[in-house]
Amino acid sequence: MKFKTFAVFVGPSVLMMLLFIAFPLVSVFLQSFQVTQPVYETVEVETCTPGFLEQTCVTEMSSVPKLDEHGEIITTTTFVGLQSYRNVLEPDRAWAAIKAFDWRGLQTIDFWKALRFTLTFTFITLPLVIGTGLAIALAINNAARSVKGPVIFVSLLPFIITPVIGALSINWLFRGDGILTAWLERMLDRDIALFAQAWTIEVLMMIYRVWHVAPFAAIVFYAALQTVNHDSLESALIDGATRWQRLKYIVIPHLMPLIVFVSMIHLMDTYRAFEEIVGFSSQGYVISLQWLTYDFLVPDQAGNRSVSRASASAMLTMIGIAIILVPLLKRTWRDHRRSH
Amino acid sequence: MQAVHRQPLSLKLLSSGFLFFWCIVAAFPIVWITVMSFKSPVDAFDASALNVIFGPQTLADGKGISLLDILAYLGVAIWMGRSIKRTLPGMVMTFADKSGPVWLGWIIGASITGLVVLVVFFALLPTVLGFLNPLVGPLGRDIWGFTTEHYTTVWIDRAFYRNFQNSMIVTAGVVTVSLTVGTLAGYGLARSGSVLAFGILIIALVFRALPPSVLVAGYLPVFINSAELLRPFLGDAAPTLYGKPYAVIAVLVAMNQPFTIWMLRSFFQNIPAELDEAARVDGCNHFQAFRRVIMPVMWPGVITTGLFSFLLAYNDFLVTSLLLDAQNQTMVPAIAGMFNRETTTTDQVVAVAAAVSITAPLIILVMVFQRQIVSGLTAGAVKG
Structure with missing residues (x-):
């Protein structure tokens, strides 16, 4: 294919990605070193209240935003270096907490709190998703042909449901005296408040995430189970391998590339965890890195968005993404080399 | 595998028992909120499961x-x-x-x-x-x-139909544009073995990993001030992009492009290159070959990719909630607002009804397109 033809085919897509992905990335990078603020001026304001004989007047100096001729607030953008990063990371407080082995103190800083949750969330759910997915795939593979279709249909439901709604629906089962909380209380014979402390909310979020992603893993593994080499299974059987040994030495190695693939996708997606926080409205207890950026971007009561701090937290989030991406890129590169 | 080796009964029972358990776990939350949405608030949040199912209070209210x-x-x-x-x-x-x-x-x-x-x-x-x-x-x-009053409240009193309309505009826009742009790119990438093509794919992979909030942090200031920024080029017609559905469509299409082109590329690679080469021998150029030979056979791949674009646009919360104003709000952010109000249990059940309304189209989608969704999930992976 000639370059010109190639460019025409690929051009629109590349243009969109440049305009809406590459360009914002650069602008986030730049924003993280700048602060845009309204220009304030100090004005003398005389406030008068009616009084007897003559009114009482107070003169105050107050600072108000400067307006331009259209009545809009004038803003300036100044270069502040790493200030926004410092605002997000709060290195002094964090360092003091680390030196004093004060874990709680460290967890009062939003960024470190979010980082702690995001990492535990990612690494605890990973084996659970792979394990559950594998178990479901093996069970579907084992099932009678006639039930496979309906079972796959039901399995797909948690996967395609809107994440926020999925989290909400699990939330509703447990919130207050929700049906499952009531059931747990009856089983354990004690009062349970699942939304009163951080760790129970985290457990619920992990349950939600496994529920949501396990179907994806299961479908991928199930498809791969169809291509397991029957001859090696036969010979293993003749050699007297038990069911467990066959699973361990033939089926799992066959699935290994896909287990790696699903793990990569899962790491990428869980690191971006966000919808759980919205669905469980857990921001008072638990937040994630992406939620932190989101929160900076939502206007506060005065209607201001802290774009610089959002940019700084976004850039810090990207460091983790870069680390996750390295093995994935290596793998793609290796595959590419092999195929050419 | 299963035909050759007889399995002991215990293993069979374990396997089907587990599968049964999983099906219940998978469907229960969705079924349950559906049941809740048809009950009066007292019943919907009752601690006893039987009361939620049969709704004695709802019945006592004459519904x-x-x-x-x-x-x-x-x-x-x-x-x-x-x-x-x-x-x-x-x-x-x-x-x-x-x-x-x-x-x-x-x-x-x-x-x-x-x-x-x-x-x-x-x-x-x-x-x-x-x-x-x-x-x-x-x-x-x-x-x-049994009562449908919460659905009436949601759709008519709370004007959820307007959010539904907005969702449909955004989703239809994203699916159409993303497939048009993505199909061309996917074909180009599948048929070109150049280093450039591979580079684009790798960069797309990196873009796929970016959290949307990172990108939105880049759009927000630009979109809010776009009227000023674009005035030198467009004059007074320069629009404020913030709050406009078409701006969100463009953003979601771009975010979805990496996934779309990877997926479509793998579909196009499965269409033998001899097919369009034959057309070109007969005198077609690349575009005619694409139009006459590839387009008629590419629909399964396009439909599958379209489904995933649909899911992405329909399910999105982060981008739509930050970049659309209240007037153009789509369904998912709207329901989060409804839920966070959290005033009375009636409001909660109304939110439940809204949640079920959002989920219903997705369930129909799976019913109709189950095969395509499964093939899409496995297409990227099995070769990957």
Whole structure:
């Protein structure tokens, strides 16, 4: 294919990605070193209240935003270096907490709190998703042909449901005296408040995430189970391998590339965890890195968005993404080399 | 595997027991919120499961349905489902033969069917049954607490239809644009073995990993000030992009591009290159070959990719909640607002009804396109 033809085919897509992905990335990078603020001026304001004989007047100096001729607030953008990063990371407080082995103190800083949750969330759910997915795939593979279709249909439901709604629906089962909380209380014979402390909310979020992603893993593994080499299974059987040994030495190695693939996708997606926080409205207890950026971007009561701090937290989030991406890129590169 | 080796009974039981358990876990939250959405608040949040299912309080409030109602609705639903399945494809094909493309036929057919279903279930049946119930004695007495009032509150009083409209605009826009742009790129990438093509794919992979919030942090200041920034180029017609559905469509299309081009590329690689080479030997250039030879055979891949674009746009919360103003709000952010209000239990059940309304189209989607979704999930992976 000639370059010109190639460019025409690929051009629109590349243009969109440049305009809406590459360009914002650069602008986030730049924003993280700048602060845009309204220009304030100090004005003398005389406030008068009616009084007897003559009114009482107070003169105050107050600072108000400067307006331009259209009545809009004038803003300036100044270069502040790493200030926004410092605002997000709060290195002094964090360092003091680390030196004093004060874990709680460290967890009062939003960024470190979010980082702690995001990492535990990612690494605890990973084996659970792979394990559950594998178990479901093996069970579907084992099932009678006639039930496979309906079972796959039901399995797909948690996967395609809107994440926020999925989290909400699990939330509703447990919130207050929700049906499952009531059931747990009856089983354990004690009062349970699942939304009163951080760790129970985290457990619920992990349950939600496994529920949501396990179907994806299961479908991928199930498809791969169809291509397991029957001859090696036969010979293993003749050699007297038990069911467990066959699973361990033939089926799992066959699935290994896909287990790696699903793990990569899962790491990428869980690191971006966000919808759980919205669905469980857990921001008072638990937040994630992406939620932190989101929160900076939502206007506060005065209607201001802290774009610089959002940019700084976004850039810090990207460091983790870069680390996750390295093995994935290596793998793609290796595959590419092999195929050419 | 299963035919050759007999499995012991215990293993079979374990396997099917686990599968049964999983199916319950998978479906339970969705089924349960559906049940809740038809009950009055007291019943919906009752601690006893039986009360939630049968809704004694709802019944006591005089909102229930009789045995006759249940039978009539079920019967009509089954009968309509069957007749739609039997006659609709035929009618679409006849339409396609005479007056237009197949997809248009399906869209018209689906909308007419939807309209008929709405009229029958929400206008015709209630009237007829309201007349019949008093006449049949015990059969017509209310036995099961059931109310659709929360749906009325959501869709009419809270104007959820407007959010639905916005969701449809955004979703339709994203699917159309992203498939048009993505199909061309996917084809180009599949047929070119150049280093550049591989570079684009790798960069797309990096872009796929970016959290959307990172990108939104980049858009927000630009979108809010876009009228000023674009004035030198567009004059006074320069729009403020913040809050505009088309801006969100562009953003979601771009975010979705990496995934779309990877997926479509792998579909196009499965179409033998000899096919378009033959067309080019016969004198077509690349575009004619694409138009005449590839387009007729690419639809399975395009439909599958389209489904995933649909899911992405329909399910999105982060981008739409930050970049759209209240007037153009889509369904998912709207419901989060509804839920966070958290004032009374009535509000909660209304939010539950809204959640079920959002989920219902997705369930229909899986019913119709199960095969395509499964093939899409495995397409990227098995080769990956």
